Amino acid sequence: MELSYGAEHEAFRREVVEFLQTHRDQAPGSGRGASALAWQKLLIAHGYAGRTIPKEYGGYGAAPDILKSRIIAEEFAKAQVSPGLGGQGISMLIPTLLEVGSEEQKRDIIGPTLRGERIWCQGYSEPGAGSDLANLRTKADLDGDEWVINGQKIWTSTAHLADWIFCLVRTEPDAPKHQGISFLLFSMKSPGIEIRPLIDMTNGHSFNEVFFTDVRVPAGQIVGKRGEGWKVANAILKHERGSLADPNVMLSRLNGIKELMRSETIDGRRLIYSPVFRDRLMRVEGEVMAMRCNDLRLLSGAVNNADVGIAGMIVKLQTTELRHELERLAIDVMGEMGVLYGEGAPHLRGNGSWQWNYMFFLGLIIGGGTSQIQKNIIAERGLGMPREPKLAIG
Amino acid sequence: MEFGLSQEQTMLQDSLTRFLGDSGSLARARVFNANNEGRAPDVLAGLAELGVTGLIIPEEHGGVGLGLLDAALVSEVLGRHVTPAPFIGSSVLAPLALMRAGSAGQQAVWLPKLASGAAVAGVALSEATGARENAGVTASGGRLSGRALFVIDFEADVYVVADKAGGLHLVAADAKGLTRTRLPTIDTTRPVGELNFDNVEAEPLAAAADSAAVVRFLIDTGRVMYAADTLGAASAMIDQAVAYAKERKQFERAIATFQAVKHMCAEMAAALEPCRSLVWYAGHALESLPAEASVTACHAKAHTSEVGTRVAKTATEVHGGMGFTDLVGLHYWFKRIGLNRQMLGGPEAVREDAARLQALAA
Known part of the structure; x- marks a missing residue:
């Protein structure tokens, strides 16, 4: 056990802190306005965004160092300063292209995407292809030197804001289902694309349904070869270990509940003096602490290239469920006040963020592999339990 | 940065596992139970041979001189094997009390005996975490009275006793005026009991500047040790449940193929694995992160107990009717977890302690 990051990394931490002190007044709020793009450029120049992306593709070109990346994330979060642009282009497409893209794709796409000049959405899920993603039906037929795409995607985040889409389509209808998929890139301004908003339970509009009718895409806009789309989409899975959770965010939400319990009263008595609520608070604190320790173990495993066994597989399941429960506690602490919602509502606490997160995390329990799928993965890959036998069809 | 076990720590767990595997953990626990044994001299001798009895005792007193994280790792393995042997009291808390509050003379007398396994020490600490039935011990003029x-x-052979005022004492098991009554519990692998003091001669452990702080440290350490024992016992129960589910066939298939059964197993594993990280951290914190040690110990004890209790129930259910029988013997682990949960404060009491330590309670 050695929990210190060491001298070199502590020196690096001081650099980050100093940068934040010097430049924090330039940091943007939310959104993708001019100030956000300027901030992104500044972060790339200092190696706080696009840190390990090679210089020739528009990144900073540093050698991968998990602890330094962690320090950057920690200090930006602590300072409550924007860590730069996110989105599926930056978090998913760029790593995919770095792994399996052609030289031309890397040169043309990574730079503008990283700088926020090209916004992407991800076309994976379909009405009939959720947990069973490889069952997707949107098809692309080659007509001369163009793909002709027909079908429908769903849960397409930010499709209404996106310039381009990276999309899984079926190009080999006669191949086994995992081997008949290709990974295409095309403009969302292409004729034949219709976007319909899918409003979620928080009243938010981030998801969409996207319909393709005879959308024509140049044949070269494919990553990997025909039929390799499933492999391409999974190319970055191995980098994902433990990256889902940020226990520091969970910790700051927990501190928020402590504040709430010190300030909220019922019949004039502070909630912190209610033994029942206090016990629930401590229960959640213990669980958060366990996940924080688990996260340190994953971080250490990644740094030292050590096997962490089942500890990584459980993160998505445990953290989304725990976060949902944590937000629930805050709502219960507020009693009837807890149901207030919507901008400008009188008596609203925390800008409505408790209810919003409570609902949002139910979405995350489902999205990206439901809790039930996670349990199958833990049982089958982690505990070596057999798969359910397939039904004999027909 | 390294959050994990060293090679030496893994080897410590492996060698102990080999010894306990060879000496037949459940089989030995059954004999211990059937014969109503007080001590298992063969197991104790083996543990002494491996250095477990002297694990945290300094080398100059015949021990190995390791730390409390190492002790937690041993506790985990003992829980995993439902080992019928003293450890948390005799090899961790009593030596710790002597090392932190005993005089040089007391250390020289007792530490070598505990290290070699020649003597076993009991620890009376329950009242310091909350007294039942008005129990408690008072010290006056070098003599103890109470319960x-x-x-x-x-x-x-000897007891470390915490009195109501935060003082610590050593009392010989055969001291005049001391009445000892074993308390039968669900867990037949580790004897617990009651001591009645009628003006009993005692040696104060009075070398510490702040005796109450030592008592607090003993409680924190004991809680982490019980958490580790539960971690080991619960992970053994998950392994048995998974193995049984792969073996057992109903409706022409292994029940491990049913999602209902698979999800029970996955939920157990997903809840317990973070406890492993938490127990490691809490064990490390005891000596290396003093500012966090008490709160972390509370959470390790409370959270691991809650998860352990759920695992004990679920793993038994996966075994179906057989889980309920003595034939399979799963109940040895169930009961071990059950005892660990209540000792030195159940989850609610320990969580309240965690709140008080953070000034969140009135």
């Missing part, structure tokens, strides 16, 4: 319940590692 101590739920003494850890009860079948002992």
